[in-house]
Amino acid sequence: MSDYNPDPAASVTLGNIINLLPDATAIPHQFVSRLACVCRLPGGQLYFDGDLQLDTDGWPGGRDNTDPSWQPGTSLEAGGAALDANRVPYIVLPYPHGPLAPTGVNLGDIAAVVHKATVAFAVCGDHGDAEKLGEGSLKLFRQLGEERLGPGDRIINSGMGPDVITVVFPGSRNNAALASEAALLAFLASKGPQLFRALTG
Numbered sequence: 116m117s118d119y120n121p122d123p124a125a126s127v128t129l130g131n132i133i134n135l136l137p138d139a140t141a142i143p144h145q146f147v148s149r150l151a152c153v154c155r156l157p158g159g160q161l162y163f164d165g166d167l168q169l170d171t172d173g174w175p176g177g178r179d180n181t182d183p184s185w186q187p188g189t190s191l192e193a194g195g196a197a198l199d200a201n202r203v204p205y206i207v208l209p210y211p212h213g214p215l216a217p218t219g220v221n222l223g224d225i226a227a228v229v230h231k232a233t234v235a236f237a238v239c240g241d242h243g244d245a246e247k248l249g250e251g252s253l254k255l256f257r258q259l260g261e262e263r264l265g266p267g268d269r270i271i272n273s274g275m276g277p278d279v280i281t282v283v284f285p286g287s288r289n290n291a292a293l294a295s296e297a298a299l300l301a302f303l304a305s306k307g308p309q310l311f312r313a314l315t316g
Contacts, residue, residue, distance in 0.1 A: 122278035124231040130315030144214035161283040166276035173197035190242040194295040200252035205240025207250035223288030236307025
């Protein structure tokens with residue numbers, strides 16, 4: 116961890132997290148994603164820094180769109196329905212029982228995603244390739260200031276980054292918040308900032 120330094124443009128937003136990084140435990144796995152750092156902070160939170168690729172799973176408009184990897188469902192559901200990538204900010208985790216298993220991170224947990232001075236809160240909403248880390252929904256991109264829907268709702272199939280920093284809080288899932296999309300969004304809006312402030316100081 117001694118040779119890793121986060122983007123200085125994110126330093127104010129990260130606050131005390133920067134001071135925690137020297138004591139973080141690196142996760143020694145070679146993901147196919149372009150990542151500058153994957154580690155576990157002293158408090159158990161998963162931290163990774165790299166590119167953010169687009170995921171449109173669960174968005175009904177993806178059926179006839181330009182994302183070749185689109186799927187109608189997501190691994191996590193709210194109110195018995197897939198998460199709509201255009202309405203719910205979510206990130207994608209590698210398939211379970213892989214290199215992130217020791218972190219305890221799971222579907223439904225909350226993530227704070229930081230790009231420069233902007234922070235957005237997302238749910239761990241889908242499982243993807245076991246060797247990839249760093250994917251987010253249309254809504255997450257939008258909250259980070261990057262729109263990926265063009266005219267006629269055509270996908271702009273492009274990622275963002277580098278220097279997109281994600282902090283995931285293991286065990287932060289709330290089953291009651293999965294009763295509906297509205298309940299999930301409300302939970303993210305209230306609990307996400309609370310968890311992040313407690314960590315950043």
